[in-house]
Amino acid sequence: xxxxxxxxxxxxxxxxxxxxxxxxxxxxxxxxxxxxxxxxxxxxxxxxxxxxxxxxxxxxxxxxxxxxxxxxxxxxxxxxxxxxxxxxxxxxxxxxxxxxxxxxxxxxxxxxxxxxxxxxxxxxxxxxxxxxxxxxxxxxxxxxxxxxxxxxxxxxxxxxxxxxxxxxxxxxxxxxxxxxxxxxxxxxxxxxxxxxxxxxxxxxxxxxxxxxxxxxxxxxxxxx
Numbered sequence: 310x311x312x313x314x315x316x317x318x319x320x321x322x323x324x325x326x327x328x329x330x331x332x333x334x335x336x337x338x339x340x341x342x343x344x345x346x347x348x349x350x351x352x353x354x355x356x357x358x359x360x361x362x363x364x365x366x367x368x369x370x371x372x373x374x375x376x377x378x379x380x381x382x383x384x385x386x387x388x389x390x391x392x393x394x395x396x397x398x399x400x401x402x403x404x405x406x407x408x409x410x411x412x413x414x415x416x417x418x419x420x421x422x423x424x425x426x427x428x429x430x431x432x433x434x435x436x437x438x439x440x441x442x443x444x445x446x447x448x449x450x451x452x453x454x455x456x457x458x459x460x461x462x463x464x465x466x467x468x469x470x471x472x473x474x475x476x477x478x479x480x481x482x483x484x485x486x487x488x489x490x491x492x493x494x495x496x497x498x499x500x501x502x503x504x505x506x507x508x509x510x511x512x513x514x515x516x517x518x519x520x521x522x523x524x525x526x527x528x529x530x531x532x533x
């Protein structure tokens with residue numbers, strides 16, 4: 310997967326039709342066909358099948374981690390307890406082996422507190438998929454920041470934000486799986502399965518298969 314194929318993400322964003330805006334969290338949704346899964350697969354599927362709200366999805370993750378941590382003698386009640394404790398011995402911290410779900414929640418809590426303390430430096434990149442009067446935006450890049458902001462709002466005490474998240478808004482016609490792929494490959498920890506999903510998505514796009522229609526349908530609330 311070459312840089313030439315994926316293009317220059319920053320250059321691609323230089324367009325008068327692109328704007329930066331703070332959007333309500335409820336108006337933003339992750340891309341259901343994003344190759345990199347942030348949440349565990351079972352939670353990811355239930356969330357995108359409209360069986361979980363964002364808060365419920367995170368609560369499910371927290372409960373899974375609480376069970377795993379309790380079994381290892383590391384019980385916690387609030388996610389804020391997962392932050393590194395400066396009083397603990399470094400040797401003890403490095404000796405702990407976390408499950409993937411525990412590591413994910415630890416990472417999200419750390420990111421959420423960074424956003425709380427320092428603000429969100431990098432806006433999400435979102436695609437405007439609004440229909441009629443219903444404003445709706447699909448995340449192109451930055452899903453981890455999205456989940457960290459939900460975690461900050463609903464699970465970390467003393468949240469003082471306004472329930473919005475800064476976003477670079479791109480018209481639907483300017484959305485790019487190549488820009489998304491470039492960010493994915495720039496991040497560490499892309500699994501073999503995620504890489505296979507990414508390659509398949511790029512190949513489908515190169516050969517002219519329509520992906521966005523499926524994604525938009527998955528974004529819309531269930532009518533049942």
